[in-house]
Amino acid sequence: MLYTSKENNKIKYIKKLNYKKYRDEFNEFFIEGEHLVEEAYKNGVLKELLLEKNSNFNLNITTNYATNSILKYISSLDNPSSVIGICNKIKEKKIGEKILILDNIQDPGNLGTIIRSAVAFNIDTIVLSFNCVDIYNPKVLRATQGMIFNINIIQKNIKEFILELKEEGYKIYGTKVNGGNSLKNVEKPEKFAIIMGNEGRGVSSEILNLCSDYIYIDMNSKCESLNVAIATSIILYELDK
């Protein structure tokens, strides 16, 4: 099928997936670009393809076509890809032993980058508070570089979740500039969760008070803090050693 009109119901449907409201309603999302689409296909969440007219992308999946102007209409990119994939949302799985908890992360680039680093450093599960930016936001998806399909991501009331983890013997790490242990000397327990928080305000104090251990990253005193994706990645790198 070749779509040429913005008024077509299918095109209207995909366009709506730019918004969280509709992603939640339809339980689907879309991705752009060959690499992301291949990763989605490998991981069994790709539902169908929308390709630019006359282009080719050989996957054993329902494939439709659209004009360049339709792809531009749908896309969130200045230079849209010729490949769009419509996907089923990823199913939540059981948590593992190495957990990253994110409290109110707002920047899509930060969240996507953190997801990518979490896969690199062998985190089993990412747990998001309900006020984090949506993982199916196109900017988040792009920043994950397809790694979103390689990790379990769930949403929880993180306060209740931390209390459950503590009962099950997880060490709960928070970050604190004063009164913590240097990351260099951190223990590497089998079961742990590390909590990282909002770009401006950090982890909320109510949540931070639930931690069992606090760590800090040694740095030059001229620098008050690191970008949250950077700090998270350095901690995950060290805990994975």
Added chain:
Amino acid sequence: MLYTSKENNKIKYIKKLNYKKYRDEFNEFFIEGEHLVEEAYKNGVLKELLLEKNSNFNLNITTNYATNSILKYISSLDNPSSVIGICNKIKEKKIGEKILILDNIQDPGNLGTIIRSAVAFNIDTIVLSFNCVDIYNPKVLRATQGMIFNINIIQKNIKEFILELKEEGYKIYGTKVNGGNSLKNVEKPEKFAIIMGNEGRGVSSEILNLCSDYIYIDMNSKCESLNVAIATSIILYELDK
């Protein structure tokens, strides 16, 4: 002085500083927000202030005022700050012993974040290839969180520069997925330079071949690579230990 018209020469001048061409011509740039302005003031590069009408910001510096719509006109932000600082470009200084070389970094957020991390982990000098994004780009400046004023940043023909460093006994680190040493076991010499490269293509092979040592970051094989700001920051963290 209160500016109310976009046609005013002063306002036209500041607006032009959104573009590299004019920043280079006038040898000035502008910053937005109290934190960046304070950092610029502390470091002696703040030349004058432009505040929103009826707002206050007490610094011993030439201060003018403008209407909210004028600030919106100048700003690169959706929600402009009530504080704009016009600055002289930062003077280049002599290089130190811990150097970060960046080859063709294109994303302003990445460059700004790298600058912030370089200050945190005690890099003396950042050396940029001529094709990197401009450090005075408003998005770069914001991502540095003011740390741009706390580090020496210079532009060079990096090929020639690396050859000079080698003659002066610097160890030159590049990154390589295969055939390098794990970052975990990296030597921490007194004088070193680490070269990091473009988001998509990495460091150009001509430059990479000039390195004396190659390192890689251990990670899960599902993840092909890290975001360049993340990889750079992890390496700087480890070299700073």
